[in-house]
Structures are given as structure tokens and as C-alpha cells.
Amino acid sequence: MQNNIGNDEKYYNEQDKINIIRMREVLDTLPKFCRQFFRGIEPTTSARTRLGYAYDLRTFFEYLHSQNPSLRKIEIKDFSIGILDQIEREDIEEYLEYLSLYEKKDKEITNAEQGKKRKMSALRSMYSFFYKAELVTRNTAELVNMPKLHEHEIVRLEPNEVATLLDQVEAGDKLTKAQLRYHEKTKLRDVALLTLLLGTGIRVSECVGIDFDDIDFDTNGLRIHRKGGYNTVVYFPEEVRTALIDYIEQRKTIIPEEGSENALFLSLQNKRITVRAVEKLVKKYAQNVTTLKNITPHKLRSTFGTNLYQESGDIYLVADVLGHKDVNTTRKHYAAQDDANRRRAAKMVHLRENK
Structure with missing residues (x-):
């Protein structure tokens, strides 16, 4: 491959920088213990993947903040890692049900099977990390079945x-x-x-x-x-x-x-x-x-x-x-x-x- 235009930075490197900046902004809205999780998965994930996880985990913690009376009194970024041990299997199942339809900033948001699966993947990844690090005693997310994806016919051009x-x-x-x-x-x-x-x-x-x-x-x-x-x-x-x-x-x-x-x-x-x-x-x-x-x-x-x-x-x-x-x-x-x-x-x- 010949380089005819000089040594301009590659597009994907620029995108990674943008994603890293966005990631820092989202991290400021998450519980402080999440920083350890994202540092831990950095060697094996792309900046884009980590940003997606951060957005999905923010949705989860916003749900806890809005639905749990005791957590409503605490700012999300001040949540302690101990709340992960307090969450029951039923709480996560109710969260998946909530994702089907909810409102945020006067906007109606829905999640189909794929959206729920992606958010559940982020939650499982976080729980698995802290469980292996022996910072939580239960891997509750692993007890909840992943949303089943129904097969769709391939749409293509003849x-x-x-x-x-x-x-x-x-x-x-x-x-x-x-x-x-x-x-x-x-x-x-x-x-x-x-x-x-x-x-x-x-x-x-x-x-x-x-x-x-x-x-x-x-x-x-x-x-x-x-x-x-x-x-x-x-x-x-x-x-x-x-x-x-x-x-x-x-x-x-x-x-x-x-x-x-x-x-x-x-x-x-x-x-x-x-x-x-x-x-x-x-x-x-x-x-x-x-x-x-x-x-x-x-x-x-x-x-x-x-x-x-x-x-x-x-x-x-x-x-x-x-x-x-x-x-x-x-x-x-x-x-x-x-x-x-x-x-x-x-x-x-x-x-x-x-x-």
C-alpha cells in the first residue's frame, strides 16, 4: 500500500480519541468503582466497546436510582460497590422488563431483544469482573438468562x-x-x-x-x-x-x-x-x-x-x-x-x- 498523501493520522485513531473523551464524560456520571472495571477490561476491548458498555451501565444505575427509594437519596457516582451484592436476581429481571419501554427526559425509549441483550452483556461483564476480583460475593447477573433472540430471515438484494x-x-x-x-x-x-x-x-x-x-x-x-x-x-x-x-x-x-x-x-x-x-x-x-x-x-x-x-x-x-x-x-x-x-x-x- 503506497502512502501518497503523507502521514495523516488514521481515521480509526481519531475515532478512538473521540471515544476516549466521551468515555471520560460518561465515567463522571457512573459509580466510582466502575473505573476499576473499565481499567481492567481495557487490554482486551476497543474504545468503542468500552464506551458502549459505559452507556449501557449508566442506564442500569439510572434505573436503580429511580426505582429504589433508598438509592434515590444517593447520587449515582456515590454508589458503593456493596450495592451489587444487594441486588437480587428478580431485580435484574425487572430491569429487563423496564427496558421494554421507559421515559428519559420526556422521550419514550424502547428496547427490543437485541438492545436488551447488549445491556445484559455489559451487566454480566461487570459482575464477572468484580466476582473474579473477589470484590463481590455473588455473580447475580449470571443467574439471569440472556434475552432470547428470534431468528430473522436474511434481507438481501436479488x-x-x-x-x-x-x-x-x-x-x-x-x-x-x-x-x-x-x-x-x-x-x-x-x-x-x-x-x-x-x-x-x-x-x-x-x-x-x-x-x-x-x-x-x-x-x-x-x-x-x-x-x-x-x-x-x-x-x-x-x-x-x-x-x-x-x-x-x-x-x-x-x-x-x-x-x-x-x-x-x-x-x-x-x-x-x-x-x-x-x-x-x-x-x-x-x-x-x-x-x-x-x-x-x-x-x-x-x-x-x-x-x-x-x-x-x-x-x-x-x-x-x-x-x-x-x-x-x-x-x-x-x-x-x-x-x-x-x-x-x-x-x-x-x-x-x-x-
């Missing part, structure tokens, strides 16, 4: 829908007059971005962090920063290569804002494009292709994963390319494809020749 999507991005068909005003300026960027997502299966957070020096056209390799905090190289097909080269020719003529000089994908404001902007971009084009499916960047990732699995039949390859640490995660998502393969295998076996 091959004809993928072709229609990319054709529409190029032509600007069905865009409103307001959207068409910017289409000529963003067309090459949008084609390159969507082709890249569909052709590699990378996450939208990985996509927005790509710099010029992350691309190697000699090998069709792309260096990305994975969700787990490590760097890896994925490879892209010729169609992605062509779309990237076309866009980069235009990108070289754009003067970016300070701090975005090395960013591959820029917004209309000539700053590094954001995750939210890519989500809106995908929605804008996809709603003209299908109204029955809610297509998001993650659904484009599912489309790639399904296509790769149908072509290769190799679940381990799909897990590796998608960056899943556990192949069972991949297998769970593509179970329907497994069934289709098994049905196809049944038709391949012939015990006697047809008479």
Missing part, C-alpha cells in the same frame, strides 16, 4: 435488484429534481461506494475509514480496520477496481477540507463521509428498487455474504472474508442457505440409474 440498483445510480432514474441537482457531482462516488460494499461485504464503518494509501491496485487489495480493532486486507473484483479508478480520477480534482486530505470518500462538504450519510445514500437509491425490503448498508453486506456462500459453499471462507471471529455467527445467519445446499445435495446422489 441479483437482478443489484443490477437495477447500480444502473439507477449511474443514470439517476427516479431521483427527485432536488436530488438530481447533486447527482452529476456525486454519481461516480456513489457508484464506487455501493459497488465496493456489494463487492467486498465490508461494514459501513470500515468503508468510511478508507484512505488513499489503503488501496493497492497492483493486487486489488484493500486494507481495512475491522470492528474488533485489528487491520486486515480484503480483495476486490475487477468491477470494483473499475468503479474505484473512475471515482479516484474525479476525487483528485476535489480540494478536501482540512483533516480529510487522505479520505477516499468525501461528502458534498468535502469532508470525510460519515456512516449516517452512507446510510441515507443507500436508502435514497434502494427505495427506488424495492419497497418491500428495508435495504441498509448491512443488507448490502448480507447480499455479498449470500452470494459468496452460494458460489463457494464454504462457510469458513465467508466467515473469514466478512471478519466474523466465530464461524457459528456466520452459520447462524446463513442457515437457510445451508438448508438449500442440503436439498441440492440430495438431488445429486443416484443409487441406481434411471430405467
Whole structure:
């Protein structure tokens, strides 16, 4: 990977700094003993993961503060670690029930299965840490079952829908007059971005962090920063290569804002494009292709994963390319494809020749 723009700090390092600053702000609202927990898990977690845990634990302690008459008299940051031993299994079960629907600052907040599971994971992690450190006598959170996640059918684009999507991005068909005003300026960027997502299966957070020096056209390799905090190289097909080269020719003529000089994908404001902007971009084009499916960047990732699995039949390859640490995660998502393969295998076996 050649570094053509200098030694600008990587996007993910900047994001880590932002997350660390936010983390300090959230820590000031949590019980003081939580600092020991976050110091303890720092070597094995990313700044983003710790920040997510901090937000989720804050919700838990706010719940205790609002629901428990004796704790209501104490500021949350003054809670002692002893309250963890006082909490019963039923208290945590009631907390999970509370998460289904509650109000905060006059705003109604709901949590489905996934949201409850994430908050429960944070609680379990904290209890486990203090239990192993022998600072609490009971690991109460471990006694509560994790919320069951119901399997959802994979939503993805069919091959004809993928072709229609990319054709529409190029032509600007069905865009409103307001959207068409910017289409000529963003067309090459949008084609390159969507082709890249569909052709590699990378996450939208990985996509927005790509710099010029992350691309190697000699090998069709792309260096990305994975969700787990490590760097890896994925490879892209010729169609992605062509779309990237076309866009980069235009990108070289754009003067970016300070701090975005090395960013591959820029917004209309000539700053590094954001995750939210890519989500809106995908929605804008996809709603003209299908109204029955809610297509998001993650659904484009599912489309790639399904296509790769149908072509290769190799679940381990799909897990590796998608960056899943556990192949069972991949297998769970593509179970329907497994069934289709098994049905196809049944038709391949012939015990006697047809008479």
C-alpha cells in the first residue's frame, strides 16, 4: 500500500480519541468503582466497546436510582460497590422488563431483544469482573438468562435488484429534481461506494475509514480496520477496481477540507463521509428498487455474504472474508442457505440409474 498523501493520522485513531473523551464524560456520571472495571477490561476491548458498555451501565444505575427509594437519596457516582451484592436476581429481571419501554427526559425509549441483550452483556461483564476480583460475593447477573433472540430471515438484494440498483445510480432514474441537482457531482462516488460494499461485504464503518494509501491496485487489495480493532486486507473484483479508478480520477480534482486530505470518500462538504450519510445514500437509491425490503448498508453486506456462500459453499471462507471471529455467527445467519445446499445435495446422489 503506497502512502501518497503523507502521514495523516488514521481515521480509526481519531475515532478512538473521540471515544476516549466521551468515555471520560460518561465515567463522571457512573459509580466510582466502575473505573476499576473499565481499567481492567481495557487490554482486551476497543474504545468503542468500552464506551458502549459505559452507556449501557449508566442506564442500569439510572434505573436503580429511580426505582429504589433508598438509592434515590444517593447520587449515582456515590454508589458503593456493596450495592451489587444487594441486588437480587428478580431485580435484574425487572430491569429487563423496564427496558421494554421507559421515559428519559420526556422521550419514550424502547428496547427490543437485541438492545436488551447488549445491556445484559455489559451487566454480566461487570459482575464477572468484580466476582473474579473477589470484590463481590455473588455473580447475580449470571443467574439471569440472556434475552432470547428470534431468528430473522436474511434481507438481501436479488441479483437482478443489484443490477437495477447500480444502473439507477449511474443514470439517476427516479431521483427527485432536488436530488438530481447533486447527482452529476456525486454519481461516480456513489457508484464506487455501493459497488465496493456489494463487492467486498465490508461494514459501513470500515468503508468510511478508507484512505488513499489503503488501496493497492497492483493486487486489488484493500486494507481495512475491522470492528474488533485489528487491520486486515480484503480483495476486490475487477468491477470494483473499475468503479474505484473512475471515482479516484474525479476525487483528485476535489480540494478536501482540512483533516480529510487522505479520505477516499468525501461528502458534498468535502469532508470525510460519515456512516449516517452512507446510510441515507443507500436508502435514497434502494427505495427506488424495492419497497418491500428495508435495504441498509448491512443488507448490502448480507447480499455479498449470500452470494459468496452460494458460489463457494464454504462457510469458513465467508466467515473469514466478512471478519466474523466465530464461524457459528456466520452459520447462524446463513442457515437457510445451508438448508438449500442440503436439498441440492440430495438431488445429486443416484443409487441406481434411471430405467
